[in-house]
Amino acid sequence: MARRRRTSSVTEERYKSRSVAEMIAKHGEFAGFQNPTRALYQTIRELVENSLDATDTKKILPWIHISIKEESRNSVNGARPWYIVTVEDNGVGIPVTVMAQAFGKVLFSSKYVIKQTRGMFGLGVKAVTIYAQQTTGSPIEVYSSTAESQYVYMMKIKIDMKNNMPKVLEKGDWAKKAAWRGTRVRVKIEGDWKKAKSKIIEYVKRTAIIAPYAEIIFETPDGTIYYYPRTTRKMPEPPKEAKPHPHGVNVEDLREIIASSKARTLKELLVSEFQSVGEKTALEFLSKFGFDPDMNPKELLKREKEGELVKLVEALSQFKFRAPKSDYLSPLGRDIIIEGLTRMFSPEWVDAVTRPPKSYKGHPFIVEVGMAYGGAIKPVDEPVLLRYANKIPLLYEEREDVSYKVLKSINWKNYNVEFPAPLIVLIHIASTKVPYKGLGKESISETPELESEIRNAVQEVARRLKSYLIKKEREEEAMRKAEALAKYIPEIAWSLAVLSKPPDSWTPPTPEEVNMFKEKLIDIVAEKVRVVGPGGEEVDMKKLVKRVVDSVELE
């Protein structure tokens, strides 16, 4: 067995290489695998997010089955429990040609395009494979089939850590009988269900909130089954792939674009490889900065043209191109946010906004905010924050997140909300590049453009909440007045009945006579006050006033 360490002869410092798989293995904490609790949580996340990406991409109504089972085993006393985690979906499936690498090669991914996806780094599920190898020594097991395929394929995959290459321990294939399509991943890891339980349950719940179009079944090691049925068939439009925006490229990016482009002139390069650049803009830009539109871009890759290449990048970053396109982003949309918040929290009021697209450093983004108030929501000391990025719920590191900081700075009294209050705020950021603080994707950096857009979105919905609260207060006031008035109706009705008779032939009014006046008075009071109930429906004031009248008579 060859020793890998390269010992240099002239110094005691020993230099050596590490593969990126070894790097992740040594520093799992950066991928969210710092301890058995986080590792179990992160494993669920990575698998569920892959499943959702695999359904979203083709607008497939998702069906996702998550299961965690404790492995019963006779092992070393006091050793930590092992769990078998299984996640199955009805997504597009993984072609057998890339299956081994997709699970067994760090930095191999379908997510390396400019597109809004949950996955971004090409790390997540490989970090799961590595963690399984490290803790239980077992491979990750994958069954998958694409719609086009005649077969279901299975592989048990480990990672050859030194070379960052997949090792397939076992494989098989079966002819498909039914039209099954999807992926089923099974992995055995060390974990701590007791400690991770509340976060994992919350994670699945929050996933369900913004995916009312998904059917999600979650079996816990305790035997509990959480079932989130599909409540709508309306799905957001899938995200689309985009070309880079000129403001978002650096020298190395441009080098790569030129190298892989078929464009034979600079003008063609700009028009065909970038977004927001038409023929006219390209020519205007090139002439402004003194570039020859007919130059072969490959020329710029030559060593002596280095300066030109750099100058082109600087020019691209300075020129006023159209803002990045955002029609390839896939926000949740107002309806889905309202649907999700309503079915999960049964609030008395709910609203949401999808803001117009903005951009930072050439990356477009959309902020969405939903709020739910009252009803079944319990009053708490600060708003409950539900954070999402590219449709992923974020649960850890809340206080380090830009959304938390914005929310913290809102003066809720300006919006007629006095804490403790029953308020939930959902914030979703959709972008082709979410500025996460770490590879574990738990909190988002304070990018100024993002911060200001989140603030705008929160304020917009908060103003609507304020209108509702003001209206509600006025109506409650009107209601109180109507009730106060109603209390006098029996007495006034009796008096009117008495007064309506000629004084000379006075007889005590009959109940029918009194009732007639009562009915009329009820009509008058009921007509003057119109109240809209918590669900938006008009309150039947006549019924309400009648009830008050009856209760007075019973006294």
Place this chain on the structure above:
Amino acid sequence: MARRRRTSSVTEERYKSRSVAEMIAKHGEFAGFQNPTRALYQTIRELVENSLDATDTKKILPWIHISIKEESRNSVNGARPWYIVTVEDNGVGIPVTVMAQAFGKVLFSSKYVIKQTRGMFGLGVKAVTIYAQQTTGSPIEVYSSTAESQYVYMMKIKIDMKNNMPKVLEKGDWAKKAAWRGTRVRVKIEGDWKKAKSKIIEYVKRTAIIAPYAEIIFETPDGTIYYYPRTTRKMPEPPKEAKPHPHGVNVEDLREIIASSKARTLKELLVSEFQSVGEKTALEFLSKFGFDPDMNPKELLKREKEGELVKLVEALSQFKFRAPKSDYLSPLGRDIIIEGLTRMFSPEWVDAVTRPPKSYKGHPFIVEVGMAYGGAIKPVDEPVLLRYANKIPLLYEEREDVSYKVLKSINWKNYNVEFPAPLIVLIHIASTKVPYKGLGKESISETPELESEIRNAVQEVARRLKSYLIKKEREEEAMRKAEALAKYIPEIAWSLAVLSKPPDSWTPPTPEEVNMFKEKLIDIVAEKVRVVGPGGEEVDMKKLVKRVVDSVELE
């Protein structure tokens, strides 16, 4: 030119590989390169920290020259400024055989051993190389020579991003005339000195605080030169390389250890490849868990022995081995912390503690805390925190750091400190694995063992501060009393001089007679009050009382 994209035939999802260099290029934010301000700061950090590692390792008294110059150039209007950053040291130097890779291959490093070093990931300086390529298109330039070498070598290095391999654009060597040894790195990057200035100056200052044994010269683009002369020749003992502790290994680690070990039996493997395991312990451990001490460990690498290998790791993590050794850690030591705080802040009181070693998950660590109070320090609303990890100053993300959280939770009133107060707290964590939150190495995770040790250390020094403050208060009280008393001395002396004469032959006392009594009274008062001054020296009370007496007489 071959297109790198691998398009799978059966689906539209395009899968591809990324090299780790491309990963860092796309996500520079994780390595501290999120914008031109942070990038300039991070570049200085990476180069200075390499220089300090290169001197510490052989206990060489460091001489470090840092220079940042703005590049004057005619470029696109409104383009960001470029800076030429140069850092030179007198460290061990980089052997020419590894020079290209050390600067041009991500995840190639001399730091992949169990040792307390500033560098950890094998990323830092390569992230600088990548950033230079991305922004100015220029290579990193390195001059270096080891003590043993007859030559000084130079290379201009770029990274071939697709393959994560160095590209040497230019190289040269010169026969050494003097006995020069060290490294000089020069790089041209986009940056924002105006915004980064205060942080970079602070960074160099904080580096100097804990390295009073180093000579540091820092030239800024403004033309200012910061010079920190060496004020002590006492250096901490260099860190030493250690073997892994049995509690810190997982299945993949053990597999690697076995593969590269020459041990022919399990017993030999444990004794030779691990720390804290002697022959007796090894035998006791193996028999307890039913392993054959004479088994060839390579057997465990066979597929069918997977279960045994996993069982061995679990057993290792359960068995009560001796705690990780810490004598290979290199704390700063109390003297250096006191020296550094004193010369930088001229406090009235300073103290420090180096706590005994502790460990977490098989990694030993030492916490050190220094405090400086009063003197030239200005009162502020909360203690000024100087954070360090493996002798690196940490400046960003303070509020996310475990040290900040501990400090925030301290009730300073218990230690007689009422804010605003002139208090500086220095916290240093030395470990073979510092639990950083990110690759940018700016904040440290709340590891419970670490948190409790930081608390202990802060409390220990705070108690000493409290003693000082109590004593100081008492002494100020005594001083006030002595002064009050001293004011009456002239009058009492006169009266005593009068009274001491026989009433029958009374004459007014001569000044000499009065003076005699005055001197005696001064002696009495001065003897009763002993006060220690801010520097720890005893105050000459006689002089002080005399001064008060004289001032009274002048009135």
